[in-house]
Amino acid sequence: MTAPEPPLALLAEITHRCPQQCPYCSNPLELNRASDELDTETWLRVLAEAADMGVLQVHFSGGEPTVRKDLEQLVRRAAEVGLYANLITAGVLLDEARITALTEAGLEHVQLSFDDSEERGADRIGNLAGGHRKKIEVARLVRKAGLPLTLNFVMHRHNLHHLEDMIDLAVELDAHRVEVAHVQYYGWALMNRAALMPTRQQLDDAAAIVERARERLKGVLVFDHVIPDYYARRPKACMGGWGRRFVNISPSGKVLPCHAAETITGLDFASVRERSLKDIWESSEAFQRFRGTGWMPEPCRSCDQREIDWGGCRCQAFALTGNAANTDPACEFSAHHAELFALAEAESGAAPPPFIYRRIGAAVQGGDGARRDDETVESRAGARARRPVALP
Numbered sequence: 001m002t003a004p005e006p007p008l009a010l011l012a013e014i015t016h017r018c019p020q021q022c023p024y025c026s027n028p029l030e031l032n033r034a035s036d037e038l039d040t041e042t043w044l045r046v047l048a049e050a051a052d053m054g055v056l057q058v059h060f061s062g063g064e065p066t067v068r069k070d071l072e073q074l075v076r077r078a079a080e081v082g083l084y085a086n087l088i089t090a091g092v093l094l095d096e097a098r099i100t101a102l103t104e105a106g107l108e109h110v111q112l113s114f115d116d117s118e119e120r121g122a123d124r125i126g127n128l129a130g131g132h133r134k135k136i137e138v139a140r141l142v143r144k145a146g147l148p149l150t151l152n153f154v155m156h157r158h159n160l161h162h163l164e165d166m167i168d169l170a171v172e173l174d175a176h177r178v179e180v181a182h183v184q185y186y187g188w189a190l191m192n193r194a195a196l197m198p199t200r201q202q203l204d205d206a207a208a209i210v211e212r213a214r215e216r217l218k219g220v221l222v223f224d225h226v227i228p229d230y231y232a233r234r235p236k237a238c239m240g241g242w243g244r245r246f247v248n249i250s251p252s253g254k255v256l257p258c259h260a261a262e263t264i265t266g267l268d269f270a271s272v273r274e275r276s277l278k279d280i281w282e283s284s285e286a287f288q289r290f291r292g293t294g295w296m297p298e299p300c301r302s303c304d305q306r307e308i309d310w311g312g313c314r315c316q317a318f319a320l321t322g323n324a325a326n327t328d329p330a331c332e333f334s335a336h337h338a339e340l341f342a343l344a345e346a347e348s349g350a351a352p353p354p355f356i357y358r359r360i361g362a363a364v365q366g367g368d369g370a371r372r373d374d375e376t377v378e379s380r381a382g383a384r385a386r387r388p389v390a391l392p
């Protein structure tokens with residue numbers, strides 16, 4: 001067996017802690033606590049291992065990566081071993097001193113998330129008062145520090161009507177790039193799917209807005225537009241194929257082919273606490289399971305797209321059909337595709353339920369602001385997960 005090519009990029013999810021509580025968060029429902037997190041020494045070793053095996057970039061993410069006080073140390077190590085260091089952040093914990101320290105440590109790029117163009121809507125989505133204003137301040141500080149800035153817009157039925165204004169905000173904040181990413185339904189987002197699902201019309205309008213803006217802002221702003229799977233005809237090449245281009249390490253040290261892979265039950269993910277990153281990437285069972293095309297069932301097995309989209313997303317196939325080895329239902333050739341489309345139309349056509357906010361094992365609040373102390377995340381998540389998540 002020949003060893004696989006090394007991954008291009010490492011997504012280092014250094015914590016699940018986060019001051020925001022976004023209902024669209026793709027983190028797993030069972031969030032790692034601070035006591036589960038890898039320590040600094042282990043991360044420093046893993047960053048060197050990543051560079052040694054040929055990884056080119058590291059994306060520090062979470063949760064909110066700036067929660068960790070050792071982030072500067074990790075960025076410095078990344079720079080020392082020649083990894084391009086990117087920070088994916090909600091921004092709400094940053095200030096000028098921290099941005100300066102991170103820049104001096106070798107940070108090369110910042111991706112900052114925004115939830116709306118207006119404070120009220122944005123703070124309701126992130127469930128953090130003052131969050132939007134803080135992000136605007138941080139965006140300016142990032143540019144003042146001379147770092148290139150990408151704005152991440154996660155789009156859904158509660159903010160799509162403000163997409164044009166959000167693009168204007170990106171121009172005003174001197175961003176270089178915008179990711180217009182419709183919610184991907186994993187983790188907390190899957191549980192909140194009915195609350196977030198846009199209509200087909202909203203998506204068509206968004207696509208037209210992006211195309212117009214792309215034309216109008218040529219040379220000013222670069223656009224990435226991630227189309228949502230539920231209304232697609234073909235799946236995305238999720239992560240460029242399982243175990244091909246990207247590797248993800250969870251806060252507790254599990255090595256995953258993508259950030260949602262732990263949602264697939266029955267797969268055992270090895271940890272950098274026990275094995276080297278290279279060993280896990282090349283030979284662990286979970287990475288071998290869906291790498292390449294040998295695992296594919298029909299219709300993927302004999303499809304001419306199989307080395308282009310790699311059969312789509314394993315996590316989505318598992319979440320929607322109960323079997324990670326099935327063809328992604330986003331594909332029009334999947335036996336489940338029509339049901340997926342019907343489900344998206346039904347959910348987007350109904351009144352949205354309140355948000356179930358993302359929190360580590362505590363009481364949740366609904367999007368109407370009413371605290372529901374009698375409902376735990378587990379109880380509501382469990383009830384919802386048993387009902388509408390899987391396709392009938």
Ligand code: SF4
Nearest residue numbers: 018020022025063090
């Ligand atoms: S999506 Fe929201 S809640 Fe999840 S990690 Fe990012 S900022 Fe935090």
Ligand code: SF4
Nearest residue numbers: 300303305306311331
């Ligand atoms: S059948 Fe499989 S390989 Fe072909 S387009 Fe659909 S998901 Fe891709």
